[in-house]
Amino acid sequence: MANGEPEGSAPLRRLYGRSRGKALRAGQERLLAEALPLFSITPEVLAAGQAFAPPPREVWLEIGFGAGEHLIEQAKANPDVGLVGCEPFLNGVVAALAGFKREQLLNVRLRRGDAQALVEAAPDGFFSRVFILYPDPWPKRRHRKRRVLAVGMIEALARAMRRGGELRFVTDVDDYAGWTLKRFLASPHFRWTANRADDWRRPWPEWRPTRYEAKARKEGRGSVYLTFARL
Numbered sequence: 236m237a238n239g240e241p242e243g244s245a246p247l248r249r250l251y252g253r254s255r256g257k258a259l260r261a262g263q264e265r266l267l268a269e270a271l272p273l274f275s276i277t278p279e280v281l282a283a284g285q286a287f288a289p290p291p292r293e294v295w296l297e298i299g300f301g302a303g304e305h306l307i308e309q310a311k312a313n314p315d316v317g318l319v320g321c322e323p324f325l326n327g328v329v330a331a332l333a334g335f336k337r338e339q340l341l342n343v344r345l346r347r348g349d350a351q352a353l354v355e356a357a358p359d360g361f362f363s364r365v366f367i368l369y370p371d372p373w374p375k376r377r378h379r380k381r382r383v384l385a386v387g388m389i390e391a392l393a394r395a396m397r398r399g400g401e402l403r404f405v406t407d408v409d410d411y412a413g414w415t416l417k418r419f420l421a422s423p424h425f426r427w428t429a430n431r432a433d434d435w436r437r438p439w440p441e442w443r444p445t446r447y448e449a450k451a452r453k454e455g456r457g458s459v460y461l462t463f464a465r466l
């Protein structure tokens with residue numbers, strides 16, 4: 236695997252957004268070479284049900300983990316759960332690998348690349364929980380098809396998620412919240428779990444703000460928290 240580029244037979248769907256930032260320092264290059272093969276999974280490995288051995292109680296997926304802080308917190312707090320993270324941005328992948336190593340985590344796997352390929356490869360009902368935290372908003376109407384939940388992703392998630400499983404979504408972009416809610420409400424496979432009028436304002440009980448949430452607050456934007464149950 237050269238430079239952390241994804242391997243595996245399936246070609247990547249077109250990716251939007253940055254896939255790398257600042258050039259890696261020598262230590263980061265070394266970390267990538269050493270740690271990526273230990274933690275990286277391909278869609279083929281996921282499809283074969285070989286991501287974790289022995290199989291954990293549940294498998295949770297985080298789409299677009301950024302630098303991995305939330306993924307690492309979840310893995311530490313839930314050692315009997317397998318955490319799979321997906322992120323195309325190389326510098327984020329390196330930061331996450333450093334955290335996996337620092338925390339000596341055994342219950343994390345990652346894929347550098349597009350989440351859809353991974354979700355489509357997963358066995359039926361594989362994920363019990365899915366996190367989509369501050370996905371890139373693509374605010375222009377003509378760019379909405381670039382959003383991670385566009386083009387068939389909700390159907391793909393419905394198949395790959397266990398019945399009774401939960402999808403957590405948060406954004407600081409009102410238009411994105413409405414767009415997402417409308418799409419999930421139109422799906423026969425999901426139910427919005429809100430049971431109070433201000434539910435969308437409340438983060439999940441064990442929630443710690445991500446890097447993007449901190450940025451949104453600093454810039455004066457609130458967030459919309461949505462939870463969908465897989466029916």
Ligand SMILES: C[S@@+](CC[C@H](N)C(=O)[O-])C[C@H]1O[C@@H](n2cnc3c(N)ncnc32)[C@H](O)[C@@H]1O
Nearest residue numbers: 299300301322324349350368369371445446447
């Ligand atoms: C705005 S950042 C949020 C990062 C992190 N979740 C947080 O809250 O701090 C969105 C992330 O989604 C990633 N991303 C973009 N397209 C993606 C895709 N198709 N599959 C998985 N991740 C994607 C980006 O690289 C970026 O790191």
